[in-house]
Amino acid sequence: MNGLLDSLRGIGARVIDSIWRMGVATRFFLMTLLQSGQSFRRFHLIIREIYSAGVLSLIIILVSGLFVGMVLGLQGYETLQTYGSEEALGVLVSLSLVRELGPVVAALLFASRAGSAITAEIGLMKATEQLAAMEMMAVDPVARVVAPRFWGAVISMPILAALFSAMGILGGYLVGVVLIGVDEGAFWSQMQAAVDFREDVLNGVLKSVVFGVAVTAIALFEGYDAPPTAEGVSRATTRTVVTSSLAILALDFILTAFMFRGV
Amino acid sequence: MQRATLDLWVGIFVVAGIAAILFLALRVGNMGSYDSASTYTVKASFENIGGLKVRAPIKSAGVVVGRVSEIGFDSTMYEASVSLKLDTRYKFPKDSSASIMTSGLLGEQYIALEAGGEEKMLEEGDTLKITQGAVVLENLIGQFLYNKSEGEVKPPALR
Numbered sequence: 001m002n003g004l005l006d007s008l009r010g011i012g013a014r015v016i017d018s019i020w021r022m023g024v025a026t027r028f029f030l031m032t033l034l035q036s037g038q039s040f041r042r043f044h045l046i047i048r049e050i051y052s053a054g055v056l057s058l059i060i061i062l063v064s065g066l067f068v069g070m071v072l073g074l075q076g077y078e079t080l081q082t083y084g085s086e087e088a089l090g091v092l093v094s095l096s097l098v099r100e101l102g103p104v105v106a107a108l109l110f111a112s113r114a115g116s117a118i119t120a121e122i123g124l125m126k127a128t129e130q131l132a133a134m135e136m137m138a139v140d141p142v143a144r145v146v147a148p149r150f151w152g153a154v155i156s157m158p159i160l161a162a163l164f165s166a167m168g169i170l171g172g173y174l175v176g177v178v179l180i181g182v183d184e185g186a187f188w189s190q191m192q193a194a195v196d197f198r199e200d201v202l203n204g205v206l207k208s209v210v211f212g213v214a215v216t217a218i219a220l221f222e223g224y225d226a227p228p229t230a231e232g233v234s235r236a237t238t239r240t241v242v243t244s245s246l247a248i249l250a251l252d253f254i255l256t257a258f259m260f261r262g263v
Numbered sequence: 264m265q266r267a268t269l270d271l272w273v274g275i276f277v278v279a280g281i282a283a284i285l286f287l288a289l290r291v292g293n294m295g296s297y298d299s300a301s302t303y304t305v306k307a308s309f310e311n312i313g314g315l316k317v318r319a320p321i322k323s324a325g326v327v328v329g330r331v332s333e334i335g336f337d338s339t340m341y342e343a344s345v346s347l348k349l350d351t352r353y354k355f356p357k358d359s360s361a362s363i364m365t366s367g368l369l370g371e372q373y374i375a376l377e378a379g380g381e382e383k384m385l386e387e388g389d390t391l392k393i394t395q396g397a398v399v400l401e402n403l404i405g406q407f408l409y410n411k412s413e414g415e416v417k418p419p420a421l422r
Contacts (some may be wrong), residue, residue: 201291
């Protein structure tokens with residue numbers, strides 16, 4: 001009886017704790033948004049964060065985009081060939097990249113490449129009491145450290161997703177047209193007939209912006225909230241990758257349900 | 264303002280991103296093919312539109328001359344009312360006819376526009392008088408089966 005009560009208590013405490021954390025995270029997110037005006041006035045801080053979140057993620061994004069596109073080209077060709085419609089390969093590759101794979105896979109890579117780095121950096125800053133030192137000097141760490149990282153990553157994310165999609169389509173072109181020999185004119189013209197700029201491309205960009213906000217907000221909060229120990233920082237980094245991956249996939253479902261419900 | 268190599272890299276990054284979006288817009292997507300051109304809209308009502316979708320092409324002699332911009336249901340006539348957005352470069356006589364066709368056996372449906380003989384041309388807001396709806400495969404098969412059985416047994420009760 002006592003054991004049952006204890007486990008019930010444990011569940012209750014965990015639920016209350018996670019709701020509490022949610023509230024703190026929301027307050028932290030709003031504080032970041034409120035302080036962003038200041039960080040836009042010192043734009044060089046944001047530039048530096050675009051460099052560390054965006055430019056340094058370029059290689060992994062470009063290479064994986066190319067390979068994802070090449071695999072799509074191969075697999076799509078295999079399947080389409082059985083229906084005798086290899087020319088639709090361009091449509092298949094471009095629509096799946098622009099609508100889904102570009103934003104989602106780029107965001108997953110971004111979460112593990114840049115999100116984890118942000119969490120580890122801020123967690124370590126907290127552990128080594130750099131954030132406390134800033135507060136002592138009357139510098140708001142949210143304005144000086146958090147907000148520039150937020151905007152740097154949010155600006156980088158759609159650019160990375162667009163580059164991922166573009167590279168993927170080039171990869172599909174390489175495999176489909178250059179290697180296998182699908183007709184080049186049909187590849188591009190069917191693609192152009194099927195992909196709509198507003199419906200597909202802009203919705204994909206919008207998706208990647210939403211993912212960027214989600215990943216960065218999670219990474220920043222996990223870092224800021226990490227227990228100031230080596231173990232705490234490592235746990236927070238892991239949690240960033242897990243939580244933001246789940247958030248990306250869940251958000252993707254919701255956004256897709258809104259955007260592409262058919263006409 | 265001081266210039267750093269960092270700025271150069273970020274600049275390259277942003278320019279590459281813009282180039283990627285332009286590539287997606289112009290090479291992959293169809294921006295600049297129809298949305299920018301000036302258009303005029305005419306209406307047509309169909310008995311049955313089958314699987315016609317918004318943005319389906321309107322073809323005349325096989326050439327795409329416009330796109331379907333809106334599909335609605337006319338509850339007074341119980342017919343589908345379709346708005347056709349046509350490119351201003353292409354003029355059609357007022358008595359042109361529209362019919363819904365399918366490209367290929369399982370392909371997407373489009374509207375075929377056939378020019379009439381009248382001298383006045385279609386203008387913004389006009390309605391096409393002569394239309395033919397989509398052919399519904401089930402009806403076609405039903406008719407075929409009916410004709411077939413009629414030929415063999417001839418059910419007199421139905422005549």
